[in-house]
Amino acid sequence: MNVIKVKDYDEMSEKATEFMVDRINSLENPVLGLATGSTPEGLYQRIIEKHQQNEISFENVTTFNLDEYVGLEQNDPNSYYYFMNEKLFRHVDIAIDRVHIPNGAATDLKKECMEHERAIEQVGGIDVQVLGIGGNGHIGFNEPGTSFTSKTHIVDLDESTIQANARFFNSIEEVPTQAVSMGIETIMNSKEILLLVSGEAKADAMAKLLNGEVTEDFPASILKKHENVTVIVDEAALSGVEGK
Ligand SMILES: N[C@@H]1[C@@H](O)[C@H](O)[C@@H](COP(=O)(O)O)O[C@@H]1O
Numbered sequence: 001m002n003v004i005k006v007k008d009y010d011e012m013s014e015k016a017t018e019f020m021v022d023r024i025n026s027l028e029n030p031v032l033g034l035a036t037g038s039t040p041e042g043l044y045q046r047i048i049e050k051h052q053q054n055e056i057s058f059e060n061v062t063t064f065n066l067d068e069y070v071g072l073e074q075n076d077p078n079s080y081y082y083f084m085n086e087k088l089f090r091h092v093d094i095a096i097d098r099v100h101i102p103n104g105a106a107t108d109l110k111k112e113c114m115e116h117e118r119a120i121e122q123v124g125g126i127d128v129q130v131l132g133i134g135g136n137g138h139i140g141f142n143e144p145g146t147s148f149t150s151k152t153h154i155v156d157l158d159e160s161t162i163q164a165n166a167r168f169f170n171s172i173e174e175v176p177t178q179a180v181s182m183g184i185e186t187i188m189n190s191k192e193i194l195l196l197v198s199g200e201a202k203a204d205a206m207a208k209l210l211n212g213e214v215t216e217d218f219p220a221s222i223l224k225k226h227e228n229v230t231v232i233v234d235e236a237a238l239s240g241v242e243g244k
Contacts, residue, residue: 001195001229003210005238009198012232013042016130016196019230020047023128023192024056031062031120033129033187034088035140036080039196040130041087048091058094062123064116066131066140066187068104070154070178078168079104102152102180113152113180120186129190133197133205136160137218141181144217150183184219188226195223197233203240206233210241 006012020043024030034040050056065080072079081101089099100119106112120126131139136158142150143158157165157177166172187193197206205220209231214221223229 001224001226001231003231003233006232006234008234008236009042012196012198012234013046015232016040016043016194017046017050019194019232020128020130021050021056024058024061027127029060029062029123031064031123031125031127033126033131033182033190034063034065034084035130035132036065036067036083037132039132039198043130043196044088047088051092058092061094062098063094063100064120064126064182065101066129067179067181068102069176070104070109070180071176073105074101074103078174104176104180109154109180113154116152116180116182117186120189126190128192128194129187131187131193131195131220131223133195133202133209133220134161135164135201135205137205137208137220139184139187139220139223141179142184142187142219144219146184146216146219148184148188148216148222151186152180152182155179155181184222188222192228193223193226193230195220195229195231197231197237199234200236200239202237206237207240207242 006015068080074081102112102116136144141155157179162175166175169175208218209220212218212221214224
């Protein structure tokens, strides 16, 4: 893993933007894997600005999102579909049929998972996957214990994940308990991965990622086996790492 250390959230977002603008401009038909959560918001905001300054176009870009809550309609303000639309898609020139986010309200969720996998394969795989990390090491919504050979699947969310994400909902009871998520193998099949990590709340996870072993108990640890991973991490997230 190529680890780039930065000062804070803003610098992480700046560096991530440079990275993504470079890939969007150099690939002929970029296929991007995108993440939700607070971490990539600064990146998406800056990407919109680059688009407004005519530095990038999404005309030839195809996107696949990592995950979606089960049971939320696309127009639910807490759905990841809504998030992506608000934070990125409606501000750029992307064709809506090139946007792929699993539908968590689908009646046949297994079919929905298979469709997501099939669509990724059909375009020749993901060129660059943007990732955040959960405090428990989850990537996408792949919680500790998820098989490293998993493909897009229906997952039960950990209690800690439900609590961490409750901040977006009116009450913890409203947080869905399940999600559809790309599997670990789906993520690992991406040609390149950009992991963004910011803030003290991620310090333990970062320490485990850098110093710990590769184990299904800590899903992000598998990234050490991928040959093209860049981690952009700020000082607060590195505060638990010895000799940082
Ligand atoms: N499913 C998402 C992940 O894709 C995200 O990376 C992670 C961290 O979120 P945040 O960036 O808000 O800390 O948790 C969420 O539950």
